[in-house]
Amino acid sequence: MxxxxxxxxxxxxxxxxxxxxxxxxTEKRGQDGFGICFYTKDNKYLIFKSDKNxxxxxxxxxxxxxxxxxxxxxxxxxxxxxxxxxxxxxTNQQPIQExxxxxxxxxxxxxxxxxxxxxxxxxxxxxxxxxILHAYKxxxxxxxxxxxxxxxxxxxxxxxxxxxxxxxxxxxxxLSHMYIRGYGYFWHSDLETLEKIRFDITGATRDGMCVWExxxxxxLPPYTIVETDLDSGFQNFISFTPNFDCPSWNxxxxxxxxxxxxxxxxxxxxxxxxxxxxxxxxxxxxxxFSYGQRSEEGERFAxxxxxxxxxxxxxxxxxxxxxxxxxxxxxxxxxxxxxxxxGIKSTVAWVPGRNxxxxxxVCAIAENCIxxxxxxxxxxxxxxxxxxxxxxxxxxxxxxxINSLANxxxxxxxxxxxxxxxxxxxxLTKTESWYLADYLGFAHYLTCSCDDAIYEPSSNKIxxxxxxxxxxxxxxxxxxxxxxxxxxxxxxxxxxxxxxxENLEPQHFDIENLINRLILTEENKNxxxxxx
Numbered sequence: 379m380x381x382x383x384x385x386x387x388x389x390x391x392x393x394x395x396x397x398x399x400x401x402x403x404t405e406k407r408g409q410d411g412f413g414i415c416f417y418t419k420d421n422k423y424l425i426f427k428s429d430k431n432x433x434x435x436x437x438x439x440x441x442x443x444x445x446x447x448x449x450x451x452x453x454x455x456x457x458x459x460x461x462x463x464x465x466x467x468x469t470n471q472q473p474i475q476e477x478x479x480x481x482x483x484x485x486x487x488x489x490x491x492x493x494x495x496x497x498x499x500x501x502x503x504x505x506x507x508x509x510i511l512h513a514y515k516x517x518x519x520x521x522x523x524x525x526x527x528x529x530x531x532x533x534x535x536x537x538x539x540x541x542x543x544x545x546x547x548x549x550x551x552x553l554s555h556m557y558i559r560g561y562g563y564f565w566h567s568d569l570e571t572l573e574k575i576r577f578d579i580t581g582a583t584r585d586g587m588c589v590w591e592x593x594x595x596x597x598l599p600p601y602t603i604v605e606t607d608l609d610s611g612f613q614n615f616i617s618f619t620p621n622f623d624c625p626s627w628n629x630x631x632x633x634x635x636x637x638x639x640x641x642x643x644x645x646x647x648x649x650x651x652x653x654x655x656x657x658x659x660x661x662x663x664x665x666x667f668s669y670g671q672r673s674e675e676g677e678r679f680a681x682x683x684x685x686x687x688x689x690x691x692x693x694x695x696x697x698x699x700x701x702x703x704x705x706x707x708x709x710x711x712x713x714x715x716x717x718x719x720x721g722i723k724s725t726v727a728w729v730p731g732r733n734x735x736x737x738x739x740v741c742a743i744a745e746n747c748i749x750x751x752x753x754x755x756x757x758x759x760x761x762x763x764x765x766x767x768x769x770x771x772x773x774x775x776x777x778x779x780i781n782s783l784a785n786x787x788x789x790x791x792x793x794x795x796x797x798x799x800x801x802x803x804x805x806l807t808k809t810e811s812w813y814l815a816d817y818l819g820f821a822h823y824l825t826c827s828c829d830d831a832i833y834e835p836s837s838n839k840i841x842x843x844x845x846x847x848x849x850x851x852x853x854x855x856x857x858x859x860x861x862x863x864x865x866x867x868x869x870x871x872x873x874x875x876x877x878x879x880e881n882l883e884p885q886h887f888d889i890e891n892l893i894n895r896l897i898l899t900e901e902n903k904n905x906x907x908x909x910x
Contacts, residue, residue: 381407384452403571408455631752644680648761676831860884
């Protein structure tokens with residue numbers, strides 16, 4: 379709700395022009411008053427407040443011109459939240475000083491927690507931000523313990539003159555910092571404002587890249603404490619686990635077990651991933667999505683067969699109402715060209731947002747598993763996170779896509795790092811996966827890797843078309859791995875049959891090397907080696 383900013387003149391003072399830019403930038407996030415704090419060379423706080431915007435506070439700007447050479451200056455443009463009654467005057471303006479501490483806070487603190495702290499401490503303002511200072515005292519000036527106790531939203535700067543420390547702390551709210559050699563250390567709610575100052579001083583339009591780093595300018599990672607020693611300049615980066623209040627989250631349940639949810643299409647990659655995780659001793663559940671794909675009957679039959687054969691529970695989620703009107707070669711009756719020279723290494727069969735949608739839903743299931751059953755960690759795995767898939771033009775099969783989902787979890791879910799992705803086959807090709815599957819005894823003949831599979835109820839069998847890209851890649855991989863492919867096939871005869879791949883001679887692999895390249899703990903790799 380507010381914009382905060384500050385500057386520590388570590389090496390030299392900043393001229394008024396750039397300080398002015400710094401504080402004008404805070405008005406983007408607050409228009410209900412401004413406050414500023416100067417930390418002097420003799421360790422005193424000088425605080426000035428106004429119920430006007432910074433740009434309208436001529437008296438504060440004049441003070442800034444006179445005192446721009448003081449070691450630290452930090453300010454805040456306030457935005458009154460809907461949870462507070464607007465008041466005139468400066469009583470409830472920040473910065474807030476309490477004993478040896480002063481704070482500028484953007485965000486909020488839960489009322490229930492404020493009420494709890496009021497039983498122990500006297501509040502001098504009606505601002506919930508004051509609770510941070512009292513919580514800091516409560517936990518003996520330990521910022522990590524403080525942040526893991528507090529509930530709310532946070533981006534703040536705090537000076538502790540007793541310890542000679544400057545703290546920058548943020549949860550999911552924006553907070554950026556910048557250092558420029560020869561000047562000092564900056565922070566701001568708005569990265570764009572810092573970038574403007576950086577350009578004015580250095581002429582640079584990008585972040586620092588050199589090992590001798592003349593400057594840097596970037597956002598802080600979420601749930602981070604930057605503790606700066608004001609004597610040495612040494613900085614300590616500390617991660618903390620946020621404390622979210624959610625009545626449906628039963629935190630009293632302690633379950634040290636881990637669960638694995640596998641996004642399962644019925645194909646070789648997701649099937650093998652499921653099998654490996656089961657062999658490693660995980661509590662595994664397969665999640666299959668029905669989205670109106672042409673091969674749905676075949677895929678669902680395959681998933682159920684794999685689940686039954688290896689005694690793994692399965693959950694089927696129907697998304698056909700969402701995808702029924704979407705345009706994709708894999709949905710509807712348009713001609714398939716996924717197996718042609720044009721289509722096999724391209725995105726011709728793209729389904730809008732498919733893996734992103736699947737992953738976000740499975741993350742929601744994972745979060746519920748943690749909240750309801752107390753799992754220590756829930757891992758999410760999928761067949762699309764695999765080396766051959768990654769290099770076949772689909773960005774949502776890449777390791778960078780998986781990394782982006784890990785970033786999404788920090789903001790879209792409140793259980794923190796207890797949801798994690800485990801891309802078991804990320805470092806293996808399809809050929810290597812087939813070789814490993816055959817060696818480990820996975821029932822690969824039950825899988826369905828096809829864009830237009832047919833399920834025959836009378837024979838209770840799946841038939842994979844020989845013309846689509848999914849089938850071709852899977853068949854080539856099996857041949858190169860020297861594995862007899864026992865699946866059933868049919869030929870449509872409507873798609874051009876091009877000789878795309880030469881030399882399908884069987885290859886030999888070191889099985890221990892394949893296991894070592896799996897994304898698993900060393901303990902679980904050793905389990906697989908014992909099976910072999």
